[in-house]
Amino acid sequence: MKREPVSAIVHVWPAENQDFDVQASGSDIYLGYAYDKISGKSKTAKYGAVGSRMNEQIKPGKYFIYVVLKKSSETGSLAYSYRYFEVKEGETVTLQKTFSHDVPSETFEEWDKNK
Numbered sequence: 001m002k003r004e005p006v007s008a009i010v011h012v013w014p015a016e017n018q019d020f021d022v023q024a025s026g027s028d029i030y031l032g033y034a035y036d037k038i039s040g041k042s043k044t045a046k047y048g049a050v051g052s053r054m055n056e057q058i059k060p061g062k063y064f065i066y067v068v069l070k071k072s073s074e075t076g077s078l079a080y081s082y083r084y085f086e087v088k089e090g091e092t093v094t095l096q097k098t099f100s101h102d103v104p105s106e107t108f109e110e111w112d113k114n115k
Contacts, residue, residue: 010054011045015064060089067097077105
C-alpha cells in the first residue's frame with residue numbers, strides 16, 4: 001500500500017558555530033525560531049517550506065533542519081525530527097524524512113528511523 005506524503009513544516013537554519021536546543025526552543029520552533037546554546041539567543045530559520053518538499057537552493061555550509069508534521073486530529077500530529085547536515089560546493093543534497101506510520105503525536109523520531 002502506497003501512502004501519500006503528509007504535509008509538514010520544514011525549517012532550516014545555518015549552523016556554523018551554532019548548537020541548537022529543540023527543547024529550550026519550546027513552541028517557538030514551530031514558527032521558525034530555534035534557541036542557540038552558544039549565543040544564548042533564538043535564531044530565525046533562513047530556509048523553509050510547508051508541504052512535502054522544499055526545493056530552495058542552499059549555499060554551501062553546515063545546516064540544521066527541523067521537520068514537524070502539521071497539527072491534526074490524526075495520530076502523529078506534531079511529531080518531529082531534526083538533524084545537522086552539510087552542503088558542499090557544487091553538490092546537491094537530498095534529505096528525506098519518512099515518519100513511522102504509528103509515530104505518537106508530539107514526539108521526536110530519529111531521522112533515520114522508519115517502520
